[in-house]
Amino acid sequence: MNSSVRRVAVLGGVRIPFARQNGPYANASNQDMLTATLDALVEKFSLERETLGEVVAGAVLKHSRDFNLTREAVLGTRLDPATPAYDVQQACGTGLEAAILIANKIALHQIDAGIAAGVDTTSDAPIAINEDLRRLLLDLNRSRSNAERLRVITKVRPQQIVPELPRNAEPRTGLSMGEHAAIMARDWGLTREEQDELALSSHRKLAAAYDAGFLDDLVIPFLGLERDQNLRPDTTMEKLAQLKPVFGGEDGTMTAGNSTPLSDGASAVLLASEDWATKRGPPVQAYLTDAQTAAVDHVHRREGLLMAPTYAVPKLLERNQLSLQDFDFYEIHEAFASQVLCTLKAWEDPVYCRERLELEEPLGPIDRDKLNVHGGSLAAGHPFGATGGRIIAGLAKALADDTHGSRRGLISICAAGGLGVTAILEKP
Amino acid sequence: MSDRYRQLANTPIGRMVTKQVGLPAPVELERYQPGQPVISGPVLLGAAPHSRLAAPATAVLAAIGAEAHTALDDEARGAAAEARLDAAVFNPQAAPEDERFKALVFDASGIGSSEALREAWAFLHPTIRRVRRSGRVIVLATTPEECGEFPAAIAQRALEGLVRSVAKEVGRGATAQLIYVAPGAEDAIDSTLRFFLSPKSAYVSGQVVRVGSPKALPEKIDWERPLAGKVALVTGAARGIGESISEVLARDGAHVVGVDLPARSAELEALTSRLGGSSLELDVTDHAAPEELAAHLLAAHNGVDVVVHNAGVTRDKTLGRMSEEQWSAVIDTNLTAPQHIDRELFARKAVRENGSVVCVSSIGGIAGNAGQTNYATSKAGVIGIIEAFSSTLAKLGVTLNAVAPGFVETGMTAAMPVARREAARRMNSLAQGGLPIDVAETIAWLANPASAGVTRNVVRVCGQSLIGA
């Protein structure tokens, strides 16, 4: 057994444009989108009939029939059907966690190359039947005689026919993620203006990235969509200011403009050992050098639901002997503008750093010009499982393209359940 | 004795009437109950750049378990982290209107010029209307005489006008105070900050207090019983304010030696036995009284820690009609007796180190009052005692302060003519009379061994009376 640990190369990624809920992808299933995206990656890296070490992917909103979603998608691609696959699910951290799992197997010589992917549809969402009805139907299934069946069927009441739509609510607090983010915004004293400014800059940067051709080989048209449907290149502070608050009550500061919309889409990233990359030809864009997850207690200690990355990053920094300022790119997932702003304020705050993170000194401010340089989720949209792949592919390319001596990028993704997934990408 | 007007003004109809007639609406003031936290409600802390008192202030807030808030970019936030004070974030630009504070604490010690006074405005402007009922505004500053630079001294002195005006504006039973802290006395503010944050200071407002460097601070203090093991002498203890002083000092752990005229022996005896103290019947103007007192304290208690000169009388008459007997009775009781007693106690080294002497003066002594030339003379003289002896006593590690009550609801004020009484009661920022307990709590703060840095102060307990202001 080889006990050394290998460096893990990011060779690149692709995604389909992200669509808004009930938009152009209204009738596309998770499997449709994931298959199309994986196949686009196969095409990009000429992986036809290749047997890869593993494909790992996941979706947050999943039908029970999709228990083997990734394997089924792989069987629909031009990859060799002998390529193993499995599903993961870690809320909005799914895509990045998939990449970490692939990377760790590569690092340990268990596989040489693999694909990390993610997908989500909020349009073709699973609907659960009413819990009472479900029990009755299970009883019915167990019934042995017609008389028994009839007895069970007569127990059905009209109100039991109402289906249960998936809710974007935290099971233990009953609050939606937006409401949780609104509590954070209030706790940190965020203004509407600073949140709108971040949203505006996200749209401007993503629009500029499209215009500069940066996304040409990252985004593959799908079902007639060529750019992210949510992108509004011509939005302004005035337009954003007109939107009514949707979370945090009447005098809340969070709107549809500074929160991500429900979206549909998929992304995939190819990771490999350096040997594999050298043999196969594609240049190494970046190395995935380290990763860290964390969780906060939003239930008993009432911590901010989306603040877990603030805990994960200091651990990454300490292990790698880096300061927060030692990065050239910061990719902080814009679930809500408030999440990004609270995170940045927390890292600058001596009280939070001392009391929560147990740091003697605050991590300090970052150079805002290095934040989400090609736009973020506020502009692109956020199909939960697909965001990690979008960020990894974009950051790896930014590092590869850069000619100004950039070396390192930080990825920070918050997730439901008080989770956070973070990672470091470094230039070869 | 009961304040009918306040009760009436707090009924719905009463509120309507008082509003239309333009009378101040008195608020029922919160008062301290044993076992209560120092402050119940959030505290907003701010500091001007280069301030030096945020650190000791955050240490106090952390120690009392206050729910603290600061602005994110505030100078005080670093101090909060240092003190392990888990302060929440406050941003006036984003905070909803209903976010209110029980206390605003502003460290103005960094203000070095009149231009920089803007910092005080910037802190108070968006927050002053966020002060809750019976709330507190406390400004910490540097004693002007101890500022190195003139512009700083002037700016620090200017804060008096700000705080006294805030006390008049803030309303709803809230108070405002200015605490001057001498350089080097940062660690001595604990008892003072606690007192002014707490409901113990209910009827004290618009005051300027000076905290200097004490000879020594007690190493450890039980804040529930800061006078445990101490002996306190209270003159005029049998009734009124003296009775309340005795109760509060006993609550704080002191053995109270109550003194009053033999004519009041029944009340005095009842009080001191209830408090587990002891009593001494004597007339403080008696020429043998000082000797008798000192001998008793030394024999029974090996000395005394707290001396409260509270016994007092009035003999009101306009000067032209005042007899010599009326003049002398007041001067002898209120002004001469405390001096003789102090002289004897200190000559015999009966007052222990880390002790305190508190004299009860009066607003009348500050402002003067028609019909009270004798009384005002005596009470102004009491302030003279403070000014004359405080530095001598400081060398012995003993503090010397005066409290100057305004209108306090006692038998003395109940005897006033109705119209004068009603006017006297209302003419202050809190629009009501004080209670004996308010004077007593103030004395207990001054008697607290942790108040060793507080000397030569005259603290008015008057709801910021318009008289003599």
Ligand SMILES: NC(=O)c1ccc[n+]([C@@H]2O[C@H](COP(=O)([O-])OP(=O)(O)OC[C@H]3O[C@@H](n4cnc5c(N)ncnc54)[C@H](O)[C@@H]3O)[C@@H](O)[C@H]2O)c1
């Ligand atoms: N009540 C107010 O509004 C008010 C305002 C300002 C100052 N003060 C001062 O507060 C102090 C207490 O006032 P009070 O309202 O409780 O008055 P009070 O008359 O109710 O009580 C004074 C007590 O002092 C005692 N006393 C008087 N002469 C004495 C003597 N020669 N020897 C021993 N005991 C003597 C009395 O017997 C009485 O018990 C006094 O110094 C008074 O001047 C009171």
